[in-house]
Amino acid sequence: MFATQLSVFVENKTGRLSEILNAFSEHHINIRALSIAENSEFGILRLIVKETERAYDILKREGFIVKKTEVISLPLEDKPGALAKIVDKLSEEGVGIEYLYAFVSPENGANVVFRLDNPEKGGKLFK
Amino acid sequence: MAYWNEHWETMPREELEAYQSEKLVWQVKRCYENVECFRNRMDELGLTPEEIHGIEDLPKLPFSYKKDLRDYYPYGLFAAPMKDIVRIHASSGTTGKRIVAGYTKNDLEVWADGAARVLTSVGLGEGDIIQVSYGYGLFTGGLGLHGGAEKIGATVIPMSSGNTALQIQTMIDLKATALCCTPSYAMYLGEEVQRLGVQDQLSLKAGIFGAEPWSEEMRRQIEAALGIRAYDIYGLTEIIGPGVSGECEYQAGMHVWEDHFIPEIIDPDTLEPLPVGSEGELVFTTITKEGMPMIRYRTRDICRLDPVPCKCGRTHYRMMKPHGRTDDMLIIRGVNVFPSQIEEVLLGFTMGGITPNYQIIVDRVNHTDTFDINVEMSEEFFADDMKSIEKLEGEITAKLRSVLGIGAKVHLVSPKSIARSEGKAKRVIDKRKI
Numbered sequence: 001m002f003a004t005q006l007s008v009f010v011e012n013k014t015g016r017l018s019e020i021l022n023a024f025s026e027h028h029i030n031i032r033a034l035s036i037a038e039n040s041e042f043g044i045l046r047l048i049v050k051e052t053e054r055a056y057d058i059l060k061r062e063g064f065i066v067k068k069t070e071v072i073s074l075p076l077e078d079k080p081g082a083l084a085k086i087v088d089k090l091s092e093e094g095v096g097i098e099y100l101y102a103f104v105s106p107e108n109g110a111n112v113v114f115r116l117d118n119p120e121k122g123g124k125l126f127k
Numbered sequence: 128m129a130y131w132n133e134h135w136e137t138m139p140r141e142e143l144e145a146y147q148s149e150k151l152v153w154q155v156k157r158c159y160e161n162v163e164c165f166r167n168r169m170d171e172l173g174l175t176p177e178e179i180h181g182i183e184d185l186p187k188l189p190f191s192y193k194k195d196l197r198d199y200y201p202y203g204l205f206a207a208p209m210k211d212i213v214r215i216h217a218s219s220g221t222t223g224k225r226i227v228a229g230y231t232k233n234d235l236e237v238w239a240d241g242a243a244r245v246l247t248s249v250g251l252g253e254g255d256i257i258q259v260s261y262g263y264g265l266f267t268g269g270l271g272l273h274g275g276a277e278k279i280g281a282t283v284i285p286m287s288s289g290n291t292a293l294q295i296q297t298m299i300d301l302k303a304t305a306l307c308c309t310p311s312y313a314m315y316l317g318e319e320v321q322r323l324g325v326q327d328q329l330s331l332k333a334g335i336f337g338a339e340p341w342s343e344e345m346r347r348q349i350e351a352a353l354g355i356r357a358y359d360i361y362g363l364t365e366i367i368g369p370g371v372s373g374e375c376e377y378q379a380g381m382h383v384w385e386d387h388f389i390p391e392i393i394d395p396d397t398l399e400p401l402p403v404g405s406e407g408e409l410v411f412t413t414i415t416k417e418g419m420p421m422i423r424y425r426t427r428d429i430c431r432l433d434p435v436p437c438k439c440g441r442t443h444y445r446m447m448k449p450h451g452r453t454d455d456m457l458i459i460r461g462v463n464v465f466p467s468q469i470e471e472v473l474l475g476f477t478m479g480g481i482t483p484n485y486q487i488i489v490d491r492v493n494h495t496d497t498f499d500i501n502v503e504m505s506e507e508f509f510a511d512d513m514k515s516i517e518k519l520e521g522e523i524t525a526k527l528r529s530v531l532g533i534g535a536k537v538h539l540v541s542p543k544s545i546a547r548s549e550g551k552a553k554r555v556i557d558k559r560k561i
């Protein structure tokens with residue numbers, strides 16, 4: 001359901017992304033989901049990790065700008081139209097989606113991460 | 128109203144100018160007799176010292192340049208015998224070989240007097256505790272303010288530059304009432320004081336900042352961060368050091384101590400003197416200096432003199448903050464750009480998401496100048512959202528375009544990713560090979 005995502009500001013400078021990944025591998029931080037939004041100037045790296053607090057501290061220490069963001073993570077049924085069903089329900093209730101991305105977890109298969117403009121209301125819909 | 132030297136500081140213009148004329152005649156004669164470089168230039172113009180009768184003849188005299196100090200390094204421009212030189216200072220300059228200046232006992236007296244006038248005019252005196260955080264040594268900043276502060280009978284803390292934590296601790300423990308350093312270091316100290324939340328433990332009331340260009344916006348920020356009134360002081364090693372001019376309590380331009388230094392404003396292209404009040408290159412003639420006098424020295428600073436009488440009662444003209452130096456000026460795609468203009472724009476956005484740290488990068492790709500400005504984003508500003516960052520970049524770009532008349536690419540970068548220095552900041556990187 002609710003999950004804490006780390007959002008990291010990344011200048012489009014070669015090596016910035018690998019700095020993050022190397023820092024994580026060095027400290028045995030396991031990345032569960034990852035997505036990048038970018039333009040030609042900069043990007044925002046969005047991450048869901050197992051040990052959020054520890055990862056947050058590591059990034060801070062490395063000098064990155066990091067914010068914790070509340071998102072909703074839902075398992076996705078393995079059949080056609082499963083995602084459409086969720087998106088429809090949100091739009092019917094007037095909850096906007098700022099962005100979404102998907103990942104696969106070993107425990108429950110496909111998952112979708114939503115950042116909603118009204119996380120509380122959105123959260124209630126999927127109790 | 129407190130003056131350090133009321134007689135000179137409030138002297139009626141007519142009397143002051145008569146004195147300037149008298150000293151100029153004396154100085155031209157000594158330079159002609161003792162300084163080869165000056166004598167050669169006069170001879171080339173077919174000009175003799177006898178033809179100089181007063182300040183009305185100033186425009187006839189040849190200019191002198193920073194290059195002279197390098198060409199005649201180290202002692203070639205001294206007009207006094209070495210036995211009378213009691214102090215040496217030097218400036219590394221941003222471009223290569225350093226320059227050297229020599230002072231007689233009387234020169235040190237004149238210098239301390241100039242700095243003392245500035246410190247007094249911002250309300251400091253006996254009972255004040257002045258922390259001098261300019262570098263001590265060959266650089267004129269530390270010892271210059273030190274001399275002035277001692278002269279007015281204040282308690283001096285000769286801190287020198289560097290070690291920010293210790294600077295702040297000293298200020299708190301020793302109850303410093305005034306701080307002297309470069310404006311960029313004052314900004315940095317202000318940031319640290321805010322970060323540590325110790326502003327209410329400070330006893331500071333005034334700051335005297337100089338040795339590099341700064342803006343009104345920077346003044347407001349320093350004043351807010353340190354809880355002080357911030358004043359500008361001006362000077363250069365070639366002329367004497369800090370204390371050539373300085374602001375009074377009205378913060379409305381820096382009174383030039385014209386009984387020692389005659390200012391002129393010239394057009395840097397035609398080299399013609401401009402009427403008082405016009406903007407142009409500042410030129411100084413030192414009429415009392417013995418060790419290394421300068422006749423019509425071109426400072427490369429672009430500014431304006433204000434002849435309007437000041438509310439403080441001083442009769443000496445005020446020079447407005449130099450808004451750039453001819454040699455700091457960048458010509459990008461044919462447009463004149465002063466880093467100080469860029470700084471002014473950026474400081475306008477520091478409440479809205481950026482820090483005062485920036486770097487200008489100019490390069491040339493396929494015969495076209497590229498113009499990039501990296502600005503550190505403030506941590507609080509970042510939200511998990513591309514649009515707000517893009518919007519801020521767009522706003523800064525638009526504002527810069529309207530001020531500079533040329534487009535720059537603005538890049539927001541992570542905090543502390545631009546190297547910070549505790550002395551003079553490296554704000555411009557010009558990679559063009561022309």
Ligand SMILES: [Zn+2]
Pocket residue numbers: 375376377382437438439440441
């Ligand atoms: Zn005044």
